[in-house]
Amino acid sequence: MAEFLIKVADEHGHLVQQVENGFSVAEVKERYAQQGYLVYWVKPRGLLAGGDVILFRRRKVKLEQFVIFNQQFVTLVRAGLPILNALDLLIRRQKNLFFRGVLENVRDRVRSGELLSDAFVAQGIFPKMYTTTLLAGEKSGNLEEVLNRFIAFQRLTISFKKKLKASLVYPALLVTMVTVMLSFLVTYVVPRFGELYQSLNAQLPATTVFMLELGTGARKYVFLFLGGIVAFIFLFWRWKNTDRGADRIDRFLQSLPGLGGIITKYQVANFSRIMATLLTGGLPLVPALETAGSSVGSRHMANGVNDAVRKVREGRPLARSLEEQGSFPDLAVEMIEVGESTGALPAMLTSVAEFYEEDVQAALTATMALIEPVILIVMGVIVAFVLISLYLPIFTLGAGGIH
Numbered sequence: 001m002a003e004f005l006i007k008v009a010d011e012h013g014h015l016v017q018q019v020e021n022g023f024s025v026a027e028v029k030e031r032y033a034q035q036g037y038l039v040y041w042v043k044p045r046g047l048l049a050g051g052d053v054i055l056f057r058r059r060k061v062k063l064e065q066f067v068i069f070n071q072q073f074v075t076l077v078r079a080g081l082p083i084l085n086a087l088d089l090l091i092r093r094q095k096n097l098f099f100r101g102v103l104e105n106v107r108d109r110v111r112s113g114e115l116l117s118d119a120f121v122a123q124g125i126f127p128k129m130y131t132t133t134l135l136a137g138e139k140s141g142n143l144e145e146v147l148n149r150f151i152a153f154q155r156l157t158i159s160f161k162k163k164l165k166a167s168l169v170y171p172a173l174l175v176t177m178v179t180v181m182l183s184f185l186v187t188y189v190v191p192r193f194g195e196l197y198q199s200l201n202a203q204l205p206a207t208t209v210f211m212l213e214l215g216t217g218a219r220k221y222v223f224l225f226l227g228g229i230v231a232f233i234f235l236f237w238r239w240k241n242t243d244r245g246a247d248r249i250d251r252f253l254q255s256l257p258g259l260g261g262i263i264t265k266y267q268v269a270n271f272s273r274i275m276a277t278l279l280t281g282g283l284p285l286v287p288a289l290e291t292a293g294s295s296v297g298s299r300h301m302a303n304g305v306n307d308a309v310r311k312v313r314e315g316r317p318l319a320r321s322l323e324e325q326g327s328f329p330d331l332a333v334e335m336i337e338v339g340e341s342t343g344a345l346p347a348m349l350t351s352v353a354e355f356y357e358e359d360v361q362a363a364l365t366a367t368m369a370l371i372e373p374v375i376l377i378v379m380g381v382i383v384a385f386v387l388i389s390l391y392l393p394i395f396t397l398g399a400g401g402i403h
Contacts (some may be wrong), residue, residue: 008037146281190215246299269356276349
């Protein structure tokens, strides 16, 4: 199958442009026309069309939407429906055009004899943990159970991320308010006071002179400053996406007092939860370790897990291999070592995940409770300094006038 760029309109007139898999331009056009869409054009991906190079970006499926699909898929398979029939039914009910096209490609591949896991791997948009879970279920003949574990894991992940985001909303609003207010004071209010004091030709305190020079410079070079920020963000983003850059950033974040410990514990909890899910699903230790390493968000920890994979292949214990990387807390290593020695590694990894998830929640709540007043105090001190610097000459002039 090839990939095509397609532009269609639905029954409500909404235009959608996306990447679609198909055998030919005619086949893709006919498929969407039969579904009731108005097809504007279909072009082969990456080719020249009408003198213009087609540029595109692979879209992704929202995690919540993907979890719902898997829940419905498991329910249909458990009810005795064959995999192809279950996919057909879910495709017809799928309103997201991009996701529907992906599922149609999965169905066509399965119909042609491919494994379900291989069909999802071929799409290139699904996490390795999911495709590895499918493969383990297919090999063990227990697809429903492993998918249920994957769904349970993703629900916990979604819930945990929502709690983290909710905890960060108020501090983010405070920082935004401080930034906007200071920008307004420096670029608008301070220059107005500068014009006033220039007309009075008065002797100004050092703090007032500093604020007036800062305001004048900010107003004069504001566009140059913004351009520099944009360039810095662009270069930083490119460097962040390199392996070395991501590793350096992760090391720096994990070294921060207070916050670094929370980040490390969150990554350990995520790694442990993935490992427990894969091992319980019947996946061998090394493939589970490889998948978990590629699924964690920290590049530094992922590189450490990759080194541990090599040592486990050589026959070293998992706990000792992880301990030598220096990324895992001692308590997590000790719990994993107990799980290895007792033959209950999946259950112990689940305990590690639950312990650190609760620890992260408690630590984050305490940190946010401390950060919020600190932000307010800093904001108050800065605003007070600006206002005192601006109004101090007025008080001096008034006192001089009285005498």
